[in-house]
Amino acid sequence: MPKLKTHKGTAKRMKLTASGKVTRRRAFGTHLLAKKSKSRKRAINTSATVTGSMAKNVKRALGV
Numbered sequence: 001m002p003k004l005k006t007h008k009g010t011a012k013r014m015k016l017t018a019s020g021k022v023t024r025r026r027a028f029g030t031h032l033l034a035k036k037s038k039s040r041k042r043a044i045n046t047s048a049t050v051t052g053s054m055a056k057n058v059k060r061a062l063g064v
Contacts, residue, residue: 007061014050014058022050022058 015023028036029044036044050058 004060004063006063010058010061014062016059016062016064020064022055022062023047024050 013024017023024047026044026046026048029041033041049055
């Protein structure tokens, strides 16, 4: 069976932790920030984990 190629678009957006979890950035943090509250912007600034079947798909795309 041939090697799987890494999906570069996914690799730029997702990161694997040491325990094997997939982390991602949150959406809505790039523009129109004046109308968003400070607490909302802080929440957007934190990373989130990808769970369930989506994490499985991401790991496959990353070649893990």
